[in-house]
Structure formats: C-alpha cells, structure tokens
Amino acid sequence: MEWQDEAIILGIRPHGETSAIVEVMSRRHGRHLGVVKGGRSRRQQPLIQPGNGVEVHWWARLDEHIGTFRLEAVDFAAARMMGQPLALYALQTFAAHLRLLPERDPHPALYEALQLLTTHFATPALVGEILLRFELRLLQELGFGLDLSCCAATGTREELIYVSPRSGRAVSREAGLPWQDKLLALPAFLHQNSRHADTIADFHNGFRLTGFFLERHVWQARGLEAPPARESVINRLCHQINVDETTQ
Incomplete structure (x- = not known):
C-alpha cells in the first residue's frame, strides 16, 4: 500500500x-x-x-x-510563523479541530483553509476570518452545518443579522426583533462572500456563534473542552485589531 x-x-x-x-x-x-x-x-x-x-x-x-x-x-x-504568536495559536486550534475528524478521511476544503492560514498568517484580520470560516465548514463536515442562506421565519435573504440557537438557521432583522435577546448575532461577512470582517464586534460575534454550536454538538458530546489555544486566538486577535484601529 x-x-x-x-x-x-x-x-x-x-x-x-x-x-x-x-x-x-x-x-x-x-x-x-x-x-x-x-x-x-x-x-x-x-x-x-x-x-x-x-x-x-x-x-x-x-x-x-x-x-x-x-x-x-x-x-x-x-x-x-515562529515570531507570530497569533499564527501559532491559530495553527494549534486548527490541529485540535482536525483531530475531531476520523483519521484518513479526506476533507479537501479544510485542507485548503489550513493552507490559507499558512499563507496569510501575518495579517491578523485574515487569520481570524480564515479560522471562523474553517469552523463553520468543520461543523458542516461533522454533520451540524448552519443554514445561513435565508431567514428561517420568512425565507427572505435580506438583512440576515441573527442565528437561531435552536435550529442553527439565519433570522432576518424584522423577524428576529421580538426575540433578539435570545438569538445569536450573525456577522455579515459569514454569509456574504463579498464582505470581510474588520471590527472587533465581527470577531466576537463570529467566535461566539461557532463556539456555541461546537460546544453543543461536538465538544460537550465528546466530553471535551474548547481548545485552550482558541481563546488565546480570540484574545490576541482582538487586542491586535484594537491596536491597529487606534493607530490609524
């Protein structure tokens, strides 16, 4: 063989x-x-x-x-990558996530995301965005994909700003208004391919979203904790973006 x-x-x-x-x-x-x-x-x-x-x-x-x-x-x-702590934490998080998958199962889309990380590791916002998109794809390939294509209540594709924690489906601004305190925020860049994350709020909401469903469907079910490096990624990413914003 x-x-x-x-x-x-x-x-x-x-x-x-x-x-x-x-x-x-x-x-x-x-x-x-x-x-x-x-x-x-x-x-x-x-x-x-x-x-x-x-x-x-x-x-x-x-x-x-x-x-x-x-x-x-x-x-x-x-x-x-050696002198880039954010990149090293992100690489450790990728590795921990990939170990959730059965060994020897091909997942070319996840490989592509890992390759993107090793290419764009020096740009903090791209590191965060690549990791978030990777986590969404990981949920999909584990059988727990989110449906961010249209509103679960009305079917509209406009102003999708929430995700239902019960169904994992997107919810529009109008439909979600009465229950906004119970819904998860949906950053625009996660369902609009033409958009990019560029604020601390984008990343906080994105990692809260993917972390919620990873905790519910994956970590908790396997008796695992979230990878420690993941929290380090979030903290360092938000610090670096805050520094970049204040120096502009």
Missing part, C-alpha cells in the same frame, strides 16, 4: 530512539500519521515542524498499519 500527496504538518512525537511519528493534514488522504525514520536527527528538525508544507510519500505492508513517511519540503512556513 502506498500513496503520494501534498500535506501540512500538524504535530510530531518521538518514536523509539531516533525516529518520529508525524501527523499531517493531506489534501486527498485527510489527517494521517506516519513514522519518519531518523526524524529526530538535527538534519530533519527544520523540516518536521508544525505548519511546514511537505510532499508526502506513505507506504505500509497493510492499509491498517501506521506506515512510513518520506517527506520532501515544499514550504518552510514554520520558520516564518
């Missing part, structure tokens, strides 16, 4: 005296583990770092075996 694919490294752990078990998110083969022989050597250390893009060659005698990786460098993103 063998395959080749492009991937991004999520994590590593020691294996024996000189090898390492490397966890990657690959485009066509999903989250996958493999042994890298000599992976703890000084020569291999710069390559086997979370965030780096690699070309993976995996082989094993049987499909159910963990198998062996041969990795070739494509992008040393980890070195560039």
Whole structure:
C-alpha cells in the first residue's frame, strides 16, 4: 500500500530512539500519521515542524498499519510563523479541530483553509476570518452545518443579522426583533462572500456563534473542552485589531 500527496504538518512525537511519528493534514488522504525514520536527527528538525508544507510519500505492508513517511519540503512556513504568536495559536486550534475528524478521511476544503492560514498568517484580520470560516465548514463536515442562506421565519435573504440557537438557521432583522435577546448575532461577512470582517464586534460575534454550536454538538458530546489555544486566538486577535484601529 502506498500513496503520494501534498500535506501540512500538524504535530510530531518521538518514536523509539531516533525516529518520529508525524501527523499531517493531506489534501486527498485527510489527517494521517506516519513514522519518519531518523526524524529526530538535527538534519530533519527544520523540516518536521508544525505548519511546514511537505510532499508526502506513505507506504505500509497493510492499509491498517501506521506506515512510513518520506517527506520532501515544499514550504518552510514554520520558520516564518515562529515570531507570530497569533499564527501559532491559530495553527494549534486548527490541529485540535482536525483531530475531531476520523483519521484518513479526506476533507479537501479544510485542507485548503489550513493552507490559507499558512499563507496569510501575518495579517491578523485574515487569520481570524480564515479560522471562523474553517469552523463553520468543520461543523458542516461533522454533520451540524448552519443554514445561513435565508431567514428561517420568512425565507427572505435580506438583512440576515441573527442565528437561531435552536435550529442553527439565519433570522432576518424584522423577524428576529421580538426575540433578539435570545438569538445569536450573525456577522455579515459569514454569509456574504463579498464582505470581510474588520471590527472587533465581527470577531466576537463570529467566535461566539461557532463556539456555541461546537460546544453543543461536538465538544460537550465528546466530553471535551474548547481548545485552550482558541481563546488565546480570540484574545490576541482582538487586542491586535484594537491596536491597529487606534493607530490609524
């Protein structure tokens, strides 16, 4: 059994005296583990770092075996991300979210989002937006997708500013007015592809929205807590955006 694919490294752990078990998110083969022989050597250390893009060659005698990786460098993103705490927290959050998925299940849209993070990690607003869109897609691929296309009460596609915490469907301004205290805020950029998040309120409301449904359907059901790095992303993101706003 063998395959080749492009991937991004999520994590590593020691294996024996000189090898390492490397966890990657690959485009066509999903989250996958493999042994890298000599992976703890000084020569291999710069390559086997979370965030780096690699070309993976995996082989094993049987499909159910963990198998062996041969990795070739494509992008040393980890070195560039090293001085960016927000990017590192976001990468840790991505990895924790991806571990909610079954190993070896392909999720190309989630891989694309991870690749976007390693490309745009130096722009705080884009980091936050990429992570939020990733969380929405993660909910969808876990079977708990939100319907933000039209109002649950009236069917209109205009002025969608709320989400029902019961149904996960969008609600318009007019229909939601009597129950606004019980509804979740829907930032415009999450349902309008032409819009981008650019305020602290956008991010607070966005993370509250995705966090509510992740808590209800995923974390709580599995006896898990939210990834600690996620809160660090929110705090640092809002701090950096506030600094940017006050210096403009």
